[in-house]
Amino acid sequence: MVLSVVLAAFVLILPVELPDKTLFATLVLATRFPPLPVFVGVGAAFGLQTAIAVTAGSLLSLLPEALVSGVVAVLFLIGAVLLWRESRSGEEKEAEADQARERTSFVRAAAISFGVLFAAEWGDLSQLATAGLAARYAEPVSVFVGAWAALLVISGLAAFLGRKLADRLPLALLHRVAAGLFVVFAAIAVVETVRALVG
Template sequence: MDLSVIATAFILVLPVELPDKTLFASLVLATRFPHWPVFLGVGAAFGLQVAIAVTAGSLLSLLPEALVSSVVALLFLVGAVILWRSASSGPEDEELAETPEHPSFLKAAAISFGVLFAAEWGDLSQLATAGLAARYDEPLSVFVGAWAALLVVSGLAVFLGKKLADRLPITLIRRVAAGLFLLFAVFAIVETVRALT
């Protein structure tokens, strides 16, 4: 494992997810169910999502270098634009279906898994993870860094809840994340130019 790749994945994914629906969906789940089954269900959903993204990015890396770096640049540019444009919008809310008042540990974890797995499909963090897996030849390091960032976000939501949501400077976090995405896009563009020359 490469600690610099783990840190890169963590630093890129964390600010993308802080003001995202992940935080608020986890928060809503934690108000309906005990904290530990929510955290375990959400963590398992994130683990599977990150594994899928890393696999997709690793498969992408089998293509010619110039094509890979072009696709990675495009992924990060699109992410930067989406984050910048959504900077001043409010947090996304997740609606939950009718749920039992006192479900078992396993049922609460399964509901949490299902809600987050469905909500995160094709999310910016998944695109960023795939892009990092394509850029670096370190799938395990990318997995560890991205999953750790997602676990931190869900842990903050589940265990600190509403206090955290009310204090997050969402606009600033999204703009910083957009800047990070843009920086990674520039690096990928430079790699594309080098591969073509």
Template sequence: MVISVVLAAFVLVLPVELPDKTLFASLVLATRFPPLPVFVGVGTAFGLQVAIAVTAGSLLSLLPQALVSGVVAVLFLVGAVILWRSATSGPEDADDAGEGKEGRSFLRVAAISFGVLFAAEWGDLSQLATAGLAARYDEPLSVFGGAWAALLVVSGLAVFLGKNLADRLPIALIRRVAAVLFVVFAAVAVVETIRALT
């Protein structure tokens, strides 16, 4: 593992996920079920989602360098625009987190949590970022470790700190900081594209 790549993935994914439906879906699940099985289910879903994104990004890296860095730049620019435009909107809702407290066994709650988060994360900005980082760096395990750690931190905050955290998050600021990070990564990818073409 390369620590700088792990940190890059962590620093990029964490602010993207803080104001995301992930935090609020985990929060809703934790208010309805015991926190530990929710965290296990959510963490497992994130692990699988990150593995899929890293695999997609690694496959992308098999293409010519100029094409890869151009695609990475576009992925990050799209993410930056989405984040910036959503900065003034409220938190994404977590209405799909399921109703009621039925089925309180550890495995059932973990399975419900896994299903909710696995479905909610498809095409998410963190997946785009993870795929882009996996394509940019030739370090899939490092990207996986950093991205998964960031997602576990976000879900852990939601599950174990709960409502107090959701009420105090400056969502607009977090989304704007994440958008700026995406622009920086896009700019680096553009520079790499130009170098690969010359």
């Protein structure tokens, strides 16, 4: 393992993920489930995604950009609609969410968190950056360790901060904010799709 490559991957991936959809998706998951299973599920999804990106290397970057960004735009729009609809359910949903949080097993919460993040991370900038780093440095283990460490830092902050936010802010408000962010990310993906098709 090459420490400079680990550090390079960590330093590149950390700021890419900070304002990313993954952070907000993890925050929303943490409002529905306890933070530890969310962190475990999200961390496992990130680990698998990072391993796939490193293994595939430069092959992922060969996918048509327009196709990837178009699918991402549709997924974000669907996510925004679902979040908005959920936010309109009102106060009774918050009570139900608290009860569901208490009834949901660790394994189920972790599995849901894994599934959501695993699906959301496809075509993500950090995944493509990880693939590019793996192709550039030819040090797959070092790239994996650095990239996964950065993603774990972000998911840990989001999972544990998300629970604190849920205790202080109405769940409906968090869902509306997340829905708005998903719309923004969908718009960005549409712009990227158009650029890829025109360019």
